[in-house]
Amino acid sequence: MSKPNLDRFKLETSFGDGSVTHKIYTSMRRAPVQTTWNDSKIIGSGGFGVVILQEADGGQLRAVKKIYNRNGKMDYSMEVSVMAEVAHRKDLFVQLLGWYANTEFLFIAMEYMEYGDLTQYFNGAGTGRCSAMTARDITGQLLEGLATLHELNIAHRNIKPQVRIAHPFPLVYHSVLTIIQNVLVASPNPIWVKIADFGASNRTRDNLLHTRTGTQGYMAPEVIGLLPRRYQSDGYTIAVDMWSLGCLVHELLTGQVPFLEIEGAEDWAREFDSESELMEPQTDLAKLMSFCNDEVEFPTDILRQCLVSGTAIEFLKAILVANPKSRAAAKGALGSAWLVQEEEPKRAEEPEREEEPEREET
Numbered sequence: 001m002s003k004p005n006l007d008r009f010k011l012e013t014s015f016g017d018g019s020v021t022h023k024i025y026t027s028m029r030r031a032p033v034q035t036t037w038n039d040s041k042i043i044g045s046g047g048f049g050v051v052i053l054q055e056a057d058g059g060q061l062r063a064v065k066k067i068y069n070r071n072g073k074m075d076y077s078m079e080v081s082v083m084a085e086v087a088h089r090k091d092l093f094v095q096l097l098g099w100y101a102n103t104e105f106l107f108i109a110m111e112y113m114e115y116g117d118l119t120q121y122f123n124g125a126g127t128g129r130c131s132a133m134t135a136r137d138i139t140g141q142l143l144e145g146l147a148t149l150h151e152l153n154i155a156h157r158n159i160k161p162q163v164r165i166a167h168p169f170p171l172v173y174h175s176v177l178t179i180i181q182n183v184l185v186a187s188p189n190p191i192w193v194k195i196a197d198f199g200a201s202n203r204t205r206d207n208l209l210h211t212r213t214g215t216q217g218y219m220a221p222e223v224i225g226l227l228p229r230r231y232q233s234d235g236y237t238i239a240v241d242m243w244s245l246g247c248l249v250h251e252l253l254t255g256q257v258p259f260l261e262i263e264g265a266e267d268w269a270r271e272f273d274s275e276s277e278l279m280e281p282q283t284d285l286a287k288l289m290s291f292c293n294d295e296v297e298f299p300t301d302i303l304r305q306c307l308v309s310g311t312a313i314e315f316l317k318a319i320l321v322a323n324p325k326s327r328a329a330a331k332g333a334l335g336s337a338w339l340v341q342e343e344e345p346k347r348a349e350e351p352e353r354e355e356e357p358e359r360e361e362t
Helices: 077-085 118-126 132-151 239-254 262-271 285-292 301-305 310-319
Strands: 012-016 019-024 033-046 049-056 061-068 096-101 105-111 163-166 177-180 183-188 191-195
Touching (some): 033 061, 077 096, 077 105, 118 183, 132 191, 132 239, 132 310, 239 301, 301 310
Antiparallel strands (some): 012 019, 019 033, 033 049, 033 177, 049 061, 061 105, 096 105
């Protein structure tokens, strides 16, 4: 953790019982400002550790990711590095507030997103999906974030809403369930989302990526190993994020991911009614393989049943492409007809401007 871009976010910390105190130096001539943060409750968990909600003496809230540093071998400098590199885009990414560590754990302090994750928007009006307008706005904002990451040659590798994954070996994962939240809501009305959790992120500038990482139902076919030989390469690229985004958008519009196992489709739809039961969607690998081999066309039946517009379907068909080299890039996808045919997505900090009344000619 000695890289210069990480050192400026390091917090001088002393540890207490269920609390930490930071010293912040605002000036060389003044005494440091001390702030104590107390653990409130656990708001997320997984194989990495837990996410804790902390409250300062003044009432401020933050989220702290507490990461297991088993045997001192776990290196999460990439996660902190990516967050530091995109810290200037407060509108697109959950903000890094600092990091600190002891011999057992690395702690990443982040802004607390009180409205939680996207899960609530999958059950709008009891349909298991959100409105087309909301889906379009969320998509545009996520594409802006991905375009920013991809210009830096960074692949997020785990774009998705909240899922709860039941672990077959809880003692290994230190949890029966992993609660993963990677797209968080900054404002519900108008909808404004931010990309979070860069634990799986990596750079692709000098080499391809090879690790099989991601979440079932959102992983690109090249990550799973389903591409036909003519599309295969020695690894994969940032294009995997576009496939994951396509799965997420499909879910926003229909209530389910594409290529979902038919036997689990009804159960998956019902699971959105109960957050405590929300589980990982299962991909029908045979169906996805047939699509990758050009044996079947992109499935649009469920999209048409949900009255999804033609421009939205074309958008999905442009990014849910088997060949990664033919998949639309984030920057280009921002100009798709579905996203530009109406006014740009609004964010909470951008109030509507009143039109000036026309002046009468004299």
